[in-house]
Amino acid sequence: MINKVQILSVTPPSNLDAYIRIANLWPMLSIEEEQSLTKQLRYDGDLNAAKTLILSHLRFVIYIARNYSGYGLLQADLIQEGNIGLMKAVRRFNPEIGVRLVSFAVHWIKSEIHEYVLRNWRIVKIATTKSQRKLFFNLRKTKKRLGWFNEEEIEIVARELGVSSRDVREMESRMSAQDITFNPFPEEDIDINNHNSIQYLKDKTSNFANGVEQDNWKKHASYKLSNALLRLDERSRDIINARWLDKNKKNTLQKLANNYGISAERVRQLEKNAMKKLKIAIEN
Incomplete structure (x- = not known):
């Protein structure tokens, strides 16, 4: 014969009525009985005392869970979550505080049910x-x-x-x-004529967007630099090209000085002034 504890270990929807009937068969505890059991659990770690405390209060979980029936969730699931709250309350209850266990457990039962409802009422929190x-x-x-x-x-x-x-x-x-x-027509094959939202979910493994942004930035930067170079005089433009834009070899200040018949210091000054002009032109 299946005993009460075995029946109350699970609460599938098909056995919910039987579960409620069995839960209501457990007698309510007197103040003295409750005090004795809670002390045995707290000070001696008596798990049988914890089991009795839980089973004798299951009717209260059922009562509280009924208040949340309007959210479209299974009553059995709400009761199960409430039972978790009850077990947490039994574990934390201090018999020395001078209140009944049910008064202390209400908060924990409702808290677990609240969390469950918020997690499952809608896909989006x-x-x-x-x-x-x-x-x-x-x-x-x-x-x-x-x-x-x-x-x-x-x-x-x-x-x-x-x-x-x-x-x-x-x-x-x-x-x-x-x-x-995401897919309002799951029974149909997805093709170019079915613009289902699921087709537009982000692929987190792809860097396509980053690649496009980088390409756009490179084109934009190249365009700005080309326009800025056109604003320089020919000598300054040649110095910048020779010093910074020649991919094959970076010319030295002395080599450019020899080419233009001026000092290396003068080339350095021309380069510095040209770089300032480029910066201003690109930022604007």
Whole structure:
């Protein structure tokens, strides 16, 4: 015969009704029983005490999980996540603080369910900040009617939840949006006539965009440099070409001085002035 612990170890959707019935069969603990079990767990590491504490509180997880049934997620999954929160609460509970375990566990149960709902309600994460999370879980029950909020309702909600009107409008817009599939016609072959969004997903292994940018920059830089060189006098242009743009050999100052019949220092001055002019021309 399958015992209660075996049945309660999993909660597949097909056995959810049976799971709920068995969970409700476990008796609720008195204050004295709970105190004794929590002390055995905390001070002696008694895992059997932990098991009893968890099983006797599963009905509370089921009750809390029902409040999140409006998000289109399986009730069994919500209960499973709540059970994780319950186990975390049992592990962290201090019997000396003077409150019942269920009061302490509510936060952990809701926290795990909240995280699960936020991860799975939409493909794109809808709430990341504290104010967005608060809005997400309060906006539905705050709404008195279907349709969009009017300005008065936005102000009321913002005031009640302690957020800005802008936050309310943005969250309402997010919750009203729908996920769109990348491939709306998966049964059809993708060809040039089917412009599915999935075809335009970024290939992170490709550097095509970087290559195009580099080519464009090189062309742009070359164009600017050519125009800037045309603004120089012939001697200065020849000096820059001989000193910096000749791919075969870089001419020395003395060689250029001999060619022009001037001193090497004068060639250096002409080169320096030409470089300043080029810089100004390229930057403009």
